[in-house]
Amino acid sequence: MAANPVGTAPDWWHDDIVSRTAALAVAAALLTGTGVVAATSGTVAIVEERADRGQDAQVAETVPPPSTPYRLPVDASAGPGWNPTHSSYPATDIFLPCGADVVSPVHGTVTHVRRVDSWDPAVDDPATRGGRSVAIVGVDGVRYYFAHFRSVDAAIVVGVTVEPGRLLGSLGDSGRTSACHLHFGISPNCSIEEWWVRRGVVWPAPYLDDWRVGRQTSPASAVREWAVRYPDACDDPSVIGAA
Structure with missing residues (x-):
């Protein structure tokens, strides 16, 4: 690796700042409730609707394309x-033993946390089958969903920005499951609290296979393509046959 000139920051430092800037922008839109997050061609845009001089206007603030490393959401060395x-x-x-660490695979913002396991087998509500769960919207625009935690780390709350490797909680068997494991889903983010898209719409295994060996393969394009194919899925579970 070539050395940087004296007095200049290394390349990785710039990449990290860009990623964190994008994550903070995503957090701002989610926390204020005034914007939606859009990811186009690797660019994260915060689109805010407001009334300006009596007319509705859109103001778009574009953050430079993020450079986010991908990693497994668990310890790769644990097998x-x-x-x-x-x-x-x-x-x-x-699959890993109960209590194994679950970590963020990307830079992003926490958008969903459920700390209480309210799943009732007599009711079997699909919305609670994941038990204790967390969702993150990455700076790549993709939503990552993690379910069946034994416990969620106290510092993980909605709006918190995370980086790859940040502890989310411990792997468990909450919700509808008979053994400890981590349910991992990839999807576009929805503006409403729903379960049928969040649980997963794009196959994660090929990305996990690549991340395990260090290949930085992004699911962003596949997620965008799915969202275009099913534009009404966030509002209507029947669009994708969810039950």
């Missing part, structure tokens, strides 16, 4: 296993 498929819909179950 996690997963299957290439999942029952009923695209997702992946990652």
Whole structure:
């Protein structure tokens, strides 16, 4: 690696600042409730609607394309296993012993946290099948969903920005499951609190396979393509046959 001139920051430092700037912009839009997050061609844009001089106007603030490293959401050295498929819909179950650390695979912002396991087998509400769970919207515009925690770390709350490797909680068996594992789903973010898209719509296993060996393959394009194919999915679970 070539040395940087004296008095200049190394390249990785600039990449990290860009990623953090993008994450903070995403957090601002989510926390204020005034904007939506859009990811186009690697660019994260915060689009805010406001009334200006009696007319509705859109103001777009564009953050430079983020450079986010991808990593497994668990410790690769612990030898996690997963299957290439999942029952009923695209997702992946990652297997490690109960209590294993679950970490963020990307730079992003926490958008969902459920600390209480309210799943009732007599009711089997799909919205609570994940038990204790967390969702992150990465600076790549992709939503990452993690379910069946034993516990969620106290510092993980909605609006917090995270980086790859940030502890989210411990792997467990909360919700509808018979064994400790991490449910991992990839999807576009929805503006409403829903479960049918969040649980997963793009197969994660190929990305996990690549991240395990250090290949930085992004699911962003696949997620954008899915969102274009199913524009009404966030509002209507029947669009994708969810149950």
